[in-house]
Amino acid sequence: MIYKLQFADLLPYWDVLVRGLAFTILLTLASTLSGVAVGTLGASARTFGPQWLSRLVGAYVELIRNTPFLVQLFFVYFGLPAAGLKLTETQAAFIAMTINLGAYSTEIIRAGIEATPKGVIEAGVSLAMTRLQVLRHVVLKPAFEKVWPALASQIIIVMLGSSVVSQISAEDLTYAANFIQSRNFRAFESYFVVALAYLMLAILARAILRALGSRLFPKA
Amino acid sequence: MPLVSIVDVRKSFGSNEVLKGVSLPVERGDVVAIVGRSGSGKSTLLRCINGLESHDSGTITVDGLEVGGAATDMRVLRRQVGMIFQQFNLFPHLTALGNVMLAPRIVLKMGEREARDIALDMLAKVGLADKRDNYPSQLSGGQQQRVAIARALAMRPMALLCDEITSALDPELINEVLRVVETLASEGMTLMLVTHEMRFARDVGTKLVFMHQGRVHEEGPPKALFAAPQTLELQQFIGASRA
Ligand SMILES: Nc1ncnc2c1ncn2[C@@H]1O[C@H](COP(=O)(O)OP(=O)(O)O)[C@@H](O)[C@H]1O
Ligand SMILES: [Mg+2]
Numbered sequence: 001m002i003y004k005l006q007f008a009d010l011l012p013y014w015d016v017l018v019r020g021l022a023f024t025i026l027l028t029l030a031s032t033l034s035g036v037a038v039g040t041l042g043a044s045a046r047t048f049g050p051q052w053l054s055r056l057v058g059a060y061v062e063l064i065r066n067t068p069f070l071v072q073l074f075f076v077y078f079g080l081p082a083a084g085l086k087l088t089e090t091q092a093a094f095i096a097m098t099i100n101l102g103a104y105s106t107e108i109i110r111a112g113i114e115a116t117p118k119g120v121i122e123a124g125v126s127l128a129m130t131r132l133q134v135l136r137h138v139v140l141k142p143a144f145e146k147v148w149p150a151l152a153s154q155i156i157i158v159m160l161g162s163s164v165v166s167q168i169s170a171e172d173l174t175y176a177a178n179f180i181q182s183r184n185f186r187a188f189e190s191y192f193v194v195a196l197a198y199l200m201l202a203i204l205a206r207a208i209l210r211a212l213g214s215r216l217f218p219k220a
Numbered sequence: 221m222p223l224v225s226i227v228d229v230r231k232s233f234g235s236n237e238v239l240k241g242v243s244l245p246v247e248r249g250d251v252v253a254i255v256g257r258s259g260s261g262k263s264t265l266l267r268c269i270n271g272l273e274s275h276d277s278g279t280i281t282v283d284g285l286e287v288g289g290a291a292t293d294m295r296v297l298r299r300q301v302g303m304i305f306q307q308f309n310l311f312p313h314l315t316a317l318g319n320v321m322l323a324p325r326i327v328l329k330m331g332e333r334e335a336r337d338i339a340l341d342m343l344a345k346v347g348l349a350d351k352r353d354n355y356p357s358q359l360s361g362g363q364q365q366r367v368a369i370a371r372a373l374a375m376r377p378m379a380l381l382c383d384e385i386t387s388a389l390d391p392e393l394i395n396e397v398l399r400v401v402e403t404l405a406s407e408g409m410t411l412m413l414v415t416h417e418m419r420f421a422r423d424v425g426t427k428l429v430f431m432h433q434g435r436v437h438e439e440g441p442p443k444a445l446f447a448a449p450q451t452l453e454l455q456q457f458i459g460a461s462r463a
Contacts, residue, residue, distance in 0.1 A: 127302075
C-alpha cells in the first residue's frame with residue numbers, strides 16, 4: 001500500500017500551528033535580546049573586568065558549552081523548583097535559552113573584543129577616557145562588527161534548538177506538530193510542514209540579521 | 221617650574237632596565253626632539269609621561285601633577301597631554317569628525333553642538349575639513365595621522381607627545397604631517413617628538429635629546445649638536461642617519 005499524503009488533514013489545526021509559530025518567534029526574539037545582552041556583559045567582564053569576575057564568567061561559559069541544552073532546560077524547569085523557584089514553561093524556556101545563548105555569545109563577542117588593536121585602546125586611554133568609556137565607545141562596536149556573522153549563526157542555532165522546549169510542554173512550533181499528529185495521526189505531514197516553517201524562519205532570520213548588520217555598521 | 225619635569229626616572233620590564241635614570245625638564249613652548257637607536261627607551265619614556273606605562277622610581281610631573289602620584293587623578297593629567305602614535309590608532313567605526321568629537325563629548329562632557337564646532341575647527345586646522353565624513357579606512361595614512369592630531373588637539377592639551385608619527389607613512393605623505401606639527405610648534409605648543417626626521421629635528425626643535433641605552437646621552441640646542449656632537453655615540457648616530 002502506498003502512503004497517500006493528506007495535507008488537508010492539517011487544516012483544522014491551523015490555529016495551533018500559528019500559535020506555535022508565534023510562540024517560537026517571540027521566544028527567539030526575547031531570548032536573543034537578553035542572551036546577547038548577557039553575552040555583551042559576559043564578554044566585557046571577561047576582558048575588562050577584575051580577575052575574579054573574569055574567572056567566574058569563564059566557569060559559566062564552560063559549564064554551558066559542555067552540557068546539553070535539553071539538560072539545561074530540564075534543570076531550570078524541574079530542578080529550580082527544588083530550590084524554591086517555580087517557573088512556568090514559558091519562563092523556563094526563556095531563561096534556559098538566555099543562559100545558553102549568553103554563554104555562547106560571551107565567547108563570540110570576547111573574540112571580537114580581543115581583536116581590538118592595543119593601540120586603539122591606548123588612544124582612548126590617552127584621551128583621558130575611563131576603561132568603561134573605552135570599552136563602551138571604542139571597543140564594543142567594532143567588536144560586534146567583526147563577529148556579527150558568527151553571532152547571527154549562533155542566534156539561528158539557538159532558534160532551531162528552541163524546538164526542545166516542547167519537552168517541557170512550552171507550546172512552540174514543535175509542540176504544535178506533536179499535538180497535531182497525535183490527533184490526526186498524520187506524522188509525516190505535520191513534521192514536514194513544521195520543518196518547512198523552521199526553514200523559512202531560519203532564512204528570514206538570517207536576512208534580517210544581515211540587513212541589521214549593514215544598518216548598524218555602515219561603511220564603504 | 222617646567223611644564224613637564226622628569227627627574228631620575230627608572231623603568232624595567234622584568235630584568236630588562238629600559239630607563240636608567242632619565243632626567244629632563246621641558247618648558248612651555250619647548251619643542252623637544254628625541255632621537256636615538258631603536259630600543260634606547262624613547263617610546264617608553266613618552267609612555268611614562270601620560271601613564272601608559274608606570275615608572276618604577278623617580279618623579280614625573282605635568283603642570284605640577286605627579287604622574288602616578290597618590291593624589292593625582294590620571295585622567296585629569298591625561299587631558300593636559302595629548303598623544304599621537306606611529307600607527308594613528310583612529311577609532312575605525314567613527315568618521316573623522318566622530319573621532320575628533322568623541323573625547324570632548326564623553327570626557328569633557330561637552331554638548332553636541334560645541335564639540336562639533338571644536339572638532340570642525342581642529343579638522344580645518346589640519347587641513348581636513350572636507351574629509352569630516354570619511355571613515356579612517358577611506359583616508360590615506362597622512363590624512364589619518366592628521367585626524368589623530370586633530371583628535372588630540374580637540375582636548376586643548378598643554379603638550380603633545382608624538383611617537384614616531386611619520387614612521388608608518390609613505391615618504392610622499394610625511395611632509396603634510398610635519399607641516400602640521402611645524403605650525404603647532406610655531407603657535408607655541410609644547411611638543412615632545414620622538415623622530416627619525418633629522419632635518420626636522422634640527423630645524424623645528426628647540427632642544428635635541430639623544431637617548432642611548434636608557435639614558436639621556438647628550439642634549440642641547442639641535443643646530444649646535446648636529447654641527448658638533450660631543451659624544452662618539454651621537455656622532456655615529458648622526459653619521460648613520462645621514463648615510
Ligand atoms: N611592554 C613591554 N614589555 C617588555 N619589554 C618592553 C616593552 N616595551 C618596550 N620594551 C623593551 O624596552 C626597550 C626599549 O623599548 P622602546 O622604549 O620601545 O625603545 P625605542 O622607542 O627607543 O625604540 C626595548 O628593549 C623593548 O624591547
Ligand atoms: Mg619606539
